[in-house]
Amino acid sequence: MEREDGRGRGRIDIFEAGLERGPANWTPLTPLSFLARAADVFPAKTAVIHGETRLTWAEFAGRARRLASALARRGIGRGDTVSVLAPNVPAMLEAHYGVPMAGAVLNALNFRLDAASIAFILAHAESRLLIVDREFAEVARRALSQVERRPEVVEVADPLAPEAEPLGGTDYEDFLAEGDAGFEPAAPADEWQAITLNYTSGTTGNPKGVVYHHRGAYLNALSNALAFGLDPASVYLWTLPMFHCNGWTYTWAVTAVGGTHVCLRRVEPAAVFAAIEAHGVTHLCGAPVVLTMLIHAREAAGFRPGRTVEVATGGAAPPSAVIAAMERMGMRITHLYGLTESFGPSMLCEWQAEWDGLDLPGRAGRMARQGVRTLSVTALRVADPATLAPVPADGKTIGEILLRSNTIMKGYLKNPSATAEAFRGGWFHTGDLAVMHADGYAEIKDRAKDIIISGGENISSLEVEEALYKHPRIMEAAVVARPDETWGESPCAFVTPKEGADPLGAEEVIAWCREHLARFKVPRTVVFGPLPKTATGKIQKYVLRERAREMGPLARARE
Numbered sequence: 360m361e362r363e364d365g366r367g368r369g370r371i372d373i374f375e376a377g378l379e380r381g382p383a384n385w386t387p388l389t390p391l392s393f394l395a396r397a398a399d400v401f402p403a404k405t406a407v408i409h410g411e412t413r414l415t416w417a418e419f420a421g422r423a424r425r426l427a428s429a430l431a432r433r434g435i436g437r438g439d440t441v442s443v444l445a446p447n448v449p450a451m452l453e454a455h456y457g458v459p460m461a462g463a464v465l466n467a468l469n470f471r472l473d474a475a476s477i478a479f480i481l482a483h484a485e486s487r488l489l490i491v492d493r494e495f496a497e498v499a500r501r502a503l504s505q506v507e508r509r510p511e512v513v514e515v516a517d518p519l520a521p522e523a524e525p526l527g528g529t530d531y532e533d534f535l536a537e538g539d540a541g542f543e544p545a546a547p548a549d550e551w552q553a554i555t556l557n558y559t560s561g562t563t564g565n566p567k568g569v570v571y572h573h574r575g576a577y578l579n580a581l582s583n584a585l586a587f588g589l590d591p592a593s594v595y596l597w598t599l600p601m602f603h604c605n606g607w608t609y610t611w612a613v614t615a616v617g618g619t620h621v622c623l624r625r626v627e628p629a630a631v632f633a634a635i636e637a638h639g640v641t642h643l644c645g646a647p648v649v650l651t652m653l654i655h656a657r658e659a660a661g662f663r664p665g666r667t668v669e670v671a672t673g674g675a676a677p678p679s680a681v682i683a684a685m686e687r688m689g690m691r692i693t694h695l696y697g698l699t700e701s702f703g704p705s706m707l708c709e710w711q712a713e714w715d716g717l718d719l720p721g722r723a724g725r726m727a728r729q730g731v732r733t734l735s736v737t738a739l740r741v742a743d744p745a746t747l748a749p750v751p752a753d754g755k756t757i758g759e760i761l762l763r764s765n766t767i768m769k770g771y772l773k774n775p776s777a778t779a780e781a782f783r784g785g786w787f788h789t790g791d792l793a794v795m796h797a798d799g800y801a802e803i804k805d806r807a808k809d810i811i812i813s814g815g816e817n818i819s820s821l822e823v824e825e826a827l828y829k830h831p832r833i834m835e836a837a838v839v840a841r842p843d844e845t846w847g848e849s850p851c852a853f854v855t856p857k858e859g860a861d862p863l864g865a866e867e868v869i870a871w872c873r874e875h876l877a878r879f880k881v882p883r884t885v886v887f888g889p890l891p892k893t894a895t896g897k898i899q900k901y902v903l904r905e906r907a908r909e910m911g912p913l914a915r916a917r918e
Contacts, residue, residue: 387550388577390611394420394456401591401617408638409449409622410519416617419453421540426457428538433488433511437462440484440556442510444468444477444499445492446624447597450515450531454490455601455610459554459573460544463487466556467602471893474501479565480558483773486510490531493523494624500526519624550574555605556772557699568772569699571605579702579766580611582735586707587642587671587693593618596634598626599644607644607673607695607703618642628656635668644671646897647681648835650692654684655834655857664689671695673704678828682723696729696803698789700781702766705736706801727825728802729760729793738763740786741795747784752795757804760793761786809900811840813848818880820900823850826875830868832860835890838882839904842912851907852882855889863887883913 397406398420407414414422435441441458443465445451451467458465466484468477470492481489481502488511491499496514503509503526512528547554550573558566587609589595595613597620599606613620621638623630626649634640650672656662670685673695682692696706708730714722732739741758742749750758767787770778781788792810793803804810804819811818820838827836834857841851852872856863865885872881884907891899 387547387552387573389459389547389550389554389573390576390580390608390615391456391459391544391546391573392577393580393611393615394423397614397617404591404617405619406614407449407452407620407622412449414449419449420456422449422535423453423456423460424542424544425535425538425540426453427460427544428540428542429534430458430461430463430488430538431542432537435461435463435487437552439463439487440466441488441490442466442468442481442484442486443490443602444470444495445490445515446470446494447601447622448492448515448517448519448624449622450490450492450517451601452610452620452622455555455605456614459547460542462545462547464553464556464570465605466558467605469558469600469602470495470498472498474498475505476566477502478505480568481506481510482508483565483568484556488513489528490515491526491528492517492520493525494520496523496526517624547573550577551769553769557602557604559699567774567777570769570772571702572769575702575764575766575768576605576608576611578735579704579733580608580615582733582766583608583704584612584615586695586704586733587612587669589613589616589618589642591617592641594621594639594641595619596621596631596638596640596643597623598631598649599646604697604699604703607671607697609644626652628653629660632657632660632662635662635664639666640668641666642669642671644673647672647678648892648898650681650685650690651835653690654681654688657688662688667691669693671704673697678727678825680723680828682726683719686719686723692726694726694728694730696791700768700787701736701762701764701789702768705733705762705764705766706730706739706760707733708800728796728800730800732762732764735766736762736764739801741793741801742786744788747786750795752797752799754794754796754802757792757794760789760791760801760803762789763787806900809839811838811848811850813840813843813846813850813879818850820850823852823872823876823880823882826872827852827854827868829875830871832857832863833868834858835898837890837898837900837903839900839907841884841907841910843883844912844914846879849884849913850880850882851884851886851903851910853886853888853890853903853906856887884910 397416402417406416406419490513492515514528515531555571557569670690671693694708695704697704740761744759750756793801823838835855840848843849868885891902
């Protein structure tokens with residue numbers, strides 16, 4: 360390769376000439392390589408625990424290869440989609456390897472979706488084959504009746520699943536028996552090749568299909584393994600749905616280090632506590648609502664951890680009261696931030712040694728921030744979404760979080776306009792509003808759509824929620840905008856009181872907020888009851904916004 364030197368004459372780049380890329384020194388990055396290594400290095404080590412079932416890494420790898428082989432024998436390969444409707448069971452974990460080993464794309468479905476939504480995804484993804492856990496046979500049956508091109512059906516008969524009427528498809532174990540455990544999967548021809556397809560929540564219309572590539576899956580898995588301190592002794596409990604960003608890529612990260620996966624069909628406190636004690640669980644992930652659930656169930660369960668359990672949380676900033684309570688029960692929090700489009704975690708609140716000397720509220724306050732970019736993220740910016748100029752690092756000026764990384768999606772399936780908008784200006788636009796602190800740590804203030812504008816003032820719903828969570832008799836809280844005749848909008852608080860606590864009234868909640876917030880930020884409306892949630896435990900604010908709108912405008916305030 361010729362280059363110009365400082366005198367304008369051409370010269371040969373000595374670091375390019377005769378140094379060619381080939382199979383000996385360059386292979387596409389793929390998380391499939393993690394399984395091959397785990398099976399080679401730890402063949403007899405327990406890879407997967409599910410009820411009474413134990414699989415070694417050699418056995419697990421053999422089952423994944425059988426799945427890939429069986430798919431290939433059905434003519435399923437590159438460019439094809441395989442959908443899976445199942446909870447956190449071994450079959451779902453096996454699909455994260457067996458499907459891409461066949462060259463196909465894994466579409467892990469949210470099992471809490473209704474039949475119409477599942478039908479839309481099956482059609483949009485052009486699924487060739489659907490693997491269904493029998494617990495979800497009925498919703499699958501209704502979804503399949505709405506699909507013009509019905510995929511082949513394979514049924515998982517998990518012994519821990521409730522009884523259900525079969526769909527009439529091929530039994531999963533019989534399907535694996537069609538395959539060859541000696542199947543040699545081909546590496547992806549290009550690490551940009553699609554590996555999985557995940558759908559957004561679709562809160563404002565049909566969900567968007569987010570396409571992941573092998574390179575991003577590989578890099579994000581290694582980044583997460585380092586951030587969370589995973590190693591061969593790690594025992595990871597599956598409290599996070601594997602369908603959610605492919606389990607934040609921990610489906611691959613735990614395998615990369617040769618740890619142990621502990622499957623869990625349902626996230627119930629008793630089952631979580633039992634698994635921690637029985638299997639020596641060292642790590643788990645979950646949304647803040649999962650942490651809240653564990654906190655309030657701990658006393659009834661009599662749970663006292665014998666060792667520190669590392670807990671990664673994300674999806675929303677955990678209130679400082681939740682972080683403090685988790686520390687008191689022996690669980691150490693790592694706060695992550697990410698989106699479906701960024702392979703899950705792309706930021707973390709990296710702990711600084713000098714924070715060790717802070718008191719518990721001080722540590723919790725630091726930990727509530729989303730923090731800095733993870734190792735796999737190239738660049739992070741809190742910026743004006745129109746000009747893309749960074750905001751001052753003053754902890755006050757609000758901008759949008761923008762990302763650049765190899766761990767950003769390829770784009771939205773069959774939706775070039777949405778893809779172009781998401782990547783506008785050469786950055787991925789998250790839609791999350793944040794401030795940048797002087798120490799370089801970002802703190803989310805709200806989703807762009809969740810900011811409440813009252814009398815021309817911006818109110819962060821997260822700030823109001825933080826105050827509500829500190830109330831000793833409030834278990835959960837969410838704040839949205841309600842139309843207001845005086846101020847345009849005003850905060851409306853939806854509150855779930857703690858079970859067994861003394862009755863809680865709206866006036867007491869409002870008085871509490873007046874003690875902890877500026878007056879204009881205090882909710883004018885308080886509604887009590889359970890909060891609507893997604894399958895991953897996120898509170899569905901769009902549902903609450905609609906409820907607040909249906910209440911009508913709040914009457915003009917008295918002068």
